[in-house]
Amino acid sequence: MSELQAVTTGTRTWACYDCGKCTATCPIARAGAQYSPRRHVLAANSGQKAEVLEESGSLFTCLTCSLCDSRCPAEVAYTPLVQKLREVAYKEGVEPDCPHGGALQSLMRMMARGGTQQDRMGWLTEDMKTTPDQGEVFFFTGCTMYFDTLFPELEANTLDATRASVQLMNRLGITPVVSPEERCCGHDLLWNGDRKGFEALARFNVDLVKKSGAETLVASCAECVRTWKLDFEPFFEGKPPKIVHISELLAERLGELPLKGNGGRKVTFQDPCRLGRHLGVYDAPREVLDALPGVERVEMPRSGKRAQCCAGGTWSHCDRYAKKIQTERLKEARATGADVLATACPKCQIHYRCAMKDPNLGGDIGIEMRDVAQLALEALGEEDTSH
């Protein structure tokens, strides 16, 4: 079976009956770009690598947000198709015009190669209880320390959610493993077509967590959770750890947290595409928000399965259409009357905050952004240190 045949078989592109729902629902196509998911399906069905490469320009503009997957009546697995076609294109030497000068891709590839001792623990404060190697719960921090260093002007402070997650776990009596050896989960290399780089990272991280003896892996980044749950599967030997997003852990153990009011605030939730449509986790973050005293949750018209993506998930593309998608979404969030836009993925924070920096629109689309973990931590009273 040829490479493309394997792709079409695995993603059911043969079942496409050309109805065009994917293109009609695609956020980029709707923003006005010359872009059509259906063309990629047809290119794959042609069985010709040349056809795929011809579409490679737009192949990397896909947000991989899975909105079209959820609409397709023929159940074509469009998002996995794009991932596979990007691998085909990457092997042929096609690279996305990486935003940020490819800084993030380079970082990940260097981490995949290894050989250096990272200095990635600077964000930990003394009051946080963590252990560097062995423990029951592994906290996979992800790349937030790198994001904050590369984008200080956005003031996304994605590390705040990372810190909040550790503090919340501490309050639940968990001392998580936070390893200085951890490397990027490889999510973005995989979604940029670099399977070799991804596999090196996957093997390394799976081995690291195995050595820690952890039975549960917690991450505050929706992309890390997706990658661990779905893409690392072939690399586990023996029993894989239980993989949860911090919001799932909190939702499970809400009763143990002494939550107090933090003032009447309206909060609306932005479902990260990785957590929502990719993993089907819609309720956990909402349960956490609902449990916070003084927080009133309001929903945007497009939420849950219909949620709009932040338009920058895989660091593979950014253009005026992405900006348009972000601007519209922020307007939608403001129209709910919410004071805070909550999310559960650092990339959502980075991309929406970048859109808010537009000097022409800032006033119209500005809204406070917080991670669910941060909101939960803020609602906690002072720690009772008497016991």
Next chain:
Amino acid sequence: MNLTKDKTGVMTTARKGWNPRLVVFACNWCSYAGADTAGVSRIQHQPHFRMIRVMCSGRIQPGFVLRAFEKGADGVLVSGCHFGDCHYVFGNEKAVEQFEKTKSVVKMLGLEEGRLRLEWISAAEGARFAQVIDEFIEQLRELGPSPLSRARSGDEAAGALTPEAEEVEARV
């Protein structure tokens, strides 16, 4: 170290052994012209660098430098016009902003800070260009090959040159 003096008293590097790979980003208006001045003034300096000319040092974002390290550079030099001399007035101030970010990321990644440098070199400063290059190459010799190029699996041995590069190296 394999530095020896040839008959004319010029320092040359023995061809065998390890030579660092330095990537130099230079702005079109000052530093690149500075290198040119070094050349036309026949100022001798170490040859182990590859130069990339950009219109302004402000263009040199973290991604450029990180890519150089990813591709196996042992060191990266970012150079531009002195403050107040920038052809685009504030470009080099942008360069500092970008460089600070790059430096933090490189440190976080675990590369030695001595592998990255920012220098202002004007079009007239040919001697200074040569001096900066010589100093930096010396520093890189002391640091040895980049840990990233050492960790490269399946590639040529760390620091070893491809046959074509070997040939170029032999000519200098």
